[in-house]
Amino acid sequence: MLYLRAARVPWAGGRRRPAGGYRTPRPDPLAVLRTRGRHGSLAEPAGRTRAHEGLCWYRRAARNGIPVAVPVRDPAAAERLAALTHDGMQDLMPRPAAPPASASVPASVPVDGAGPGAVAAAPPQRRRGLFYGWYMIAGMMGIHWYVSASFVYGFGVLFVPILETFGWSRSIGSLTALFMQPVGGAVGPLIGAFVDRHGARPAAIGGVIMIGLGIMSLAFMQSLWMLFASFSLVSIGMSSTMGVGFNTAIVNWFRRQRGKALGIGFSGGALSGPFVVIVVWLEATYGWRESAFILGLGMLLFGLPCAMLIRSKPADKGLNPDGDSDAQVVAMGNPVEGGMTSGQALMDRNFWVLALIYGVLSTGISGFMLHQIPYLVSLGFSREAGAFSLAVMTLVSLLGRVLGGMLMDFLSRRDFDLRIVPALLLAIQMSSLLVVAYATSYWQIVIFASLFGISFGGMIPSRPVLVGKLFGLPSFGTIQGLTNFTSVPFAVLAPMILGLFFDLQGTYFTGVLFLAALSGMAIPIAFLLRLPRGSGNPFLQTEGARESRAA
Known part of the structure; x- marks a missing residue:
């Protein structure tokens, strides 16, 4: 069994054209490297861009001192590979297996299905523990659950007592509920631009504060315009969190599991139905004004810690999307x-x-x-x-x-x-x-x-x-x-x-x-x-x- 190891070597960057030109056509800009083998330990360039993509990838590995895994069938092939990349990896040569020099370099493993002359190296390792993106998902679920239980579904409990207190008709109340949608939709592009510039975290924190204050303000309502103002504040807050902020954070943190993360992150609202009975108990015990104040205060006390879990991008925590290690990112060609x-x-x-x-x-x-x-x-x-x-x-x-x-x-x-x-x-x-x-x-x-x-x-x-x-x-x-x-x-x-x-x-x-x-x-x-x-x-x-x- 032979091994290839890329040592850290000086490289000024750039790319020099080999004598005689490339042996393959100009690669597709969207071409990527595919990983295969046990635990993703075997990385090789894909299809017709093999020579060029391989050259770029091995140079990247050399710069970072990362072990590389190349499926070569005999030592002569390894020699040719070393010659191909001589300008960026002068010491890339077949060598016997050796323990890693430090704990930061993963141990080498044999390649499944390779011939007797296979060249293998360490599989890129994931970070230990649960990926931080899933803690963010839990925080988003909590916010979505509370907003749905206290307002989206729970406001129906307070709706009739409010109408009876002021003598308003049902049609006016329904119009107020419909008023939320155009308000939230109109501010959506503005919130989206804010999120693109400043990140999802400040938008989520600000949105939670607006939702909490909007629900609390119902307790002090004295006229119809105050009802519209409270609903508008809640609508803008919901657009900042569940409308744009959460979506942007999730798509930044997840790439391969993006759909799954979005589905789980927005599942909190579906779990809120049974908890509406708490709103019923609050209204029956304290009245609708006190209930609105308690629910709004609860949004601040519960929602803000959940919003603090959100980070705009994985780089904010020194991580890569999906929790991939740096070696895995290099193996995939450092996608952006x-x-x-x-x-x-x-x-x-x-x-x-x-x-x-x-x-x-x-x-x-x-x-x-x-x-x-x-x-x-x-x-x-x-x-x-x-x-x-x-x-x-x-x-x-x-x-x-x-x-x-x-x-x-x-x-x-x-x-x-x-x-x-x-x-x-x-x-x-x-x-x-x-x-x-x-x-x-x-x-x-x-x-x-x-x-x-x-x-x-x-x-x-x-x-x-x-x-x-x-x-x-x-x-x-x-x-x-x-x-x-x-x-x-x-x-x-x-x-x-x-x-x-x-x-x-x-x-x-x-x-x-x-x-x-x-x-x-x-x-x-x-x-x-x-x-x-x-x-x-x-x-x-x-x-x-x-x-x-x-x-």
Whole structure:
């Protein structure tokens, strides 16, 4: 068994063209190195760019003193490799296996499946312990859970007592709730630009403070404009945290498990339903003003420590995305993700196709959820059955969020067409609306709630994954905020359209069929996305690719 070891050698940088030119065509800028073998211990250049990519990678290893693993079948091949890289690795020669000189250099291991003359070296090692990105995910889940339990779902407990105190009509209260969506959507691009410039951490901390103060201010409310002001403050805070800040932090911290991390990070809201009973107890015991103050104070006391866990980028903690070690980053060619600016994204067809797809998905979610219980009551079901269907939908959406994110990762790794994910979500939403439109029995309501929950949950992680895939990371926050803003008209108009159908015909049936037809017509639109195939980001560049472009 022979081993190759790259020692730290002086190298001034740059790249010299070998005599006689390269033996391979100019490499594709998106070419990357693939790792294989046990524990990823075998790293070799991929395809037709082997000679050039290998040269760049071995030079990088030489600069950092990192052991390299090369699949050569005989000592003569090792000699030729050393000769090929003589300008950057003059002491790269076959040598017997030896223990690592220090604890920082991982021990060498044999290469599985290689011939008797195989050259092996140490596998890149991951950092020990749980990757810090998952602690961030836990903090995001906590914030999402508390906001959903205390306000998104819990405010319904305080809603009726507030209306009775001031003598306001239900329509005015519903208008206030709808007012949150355009406010949050309008500030989304501004918050995204702030996140791109200053990071997700200050946005998340500021968002938690705004949510807490907004809920607390309800306790001092004396007029309708104060209700609008409180809701606006909460809406801006939610956009700073769950709207843009969390998405940007997750896509920066995770690359291979991006969809899974997004699904788990936004699953806290699906777990909040059972805790609404605490809000019910608070209102019954202390009244709605005291309850609002307690819930807002709890947001500050619980949410701020969770927000302090957030870091904008893994480099802030001296880490790499996904917890990869420095040796693994070198083995992958030191990838760096580029991307479009927000202006370039607005000029790209993909942006508007994506906005239309998720706008249609928003019509079903925001439009039908507001009228779900009244519609089921109009069909002859009890209010308890309607509330149960809402609970089933919320719990199943947890499964949709996690599995939807994992599906995005799986399809990306297997080089499948990711456009099938939004198309599938639209098809599931259409099917669920058709089921509930013709529902006559209780089990059909359960089927509807399950399908609708999967579509709702899968929408949450899939959009930021596609935004990162299509437009890259440098302006991700701004572009994500813009896509959220484009969904606002759909989300606001959908419940109004359903209400209009009910006022004109005395039934929701035609309105539900309209939403189902809209979802069905959007399915082929999903395939208009010009989505690059392959694992990883189309803007991902390796060390070798960047050097080749500079030549």
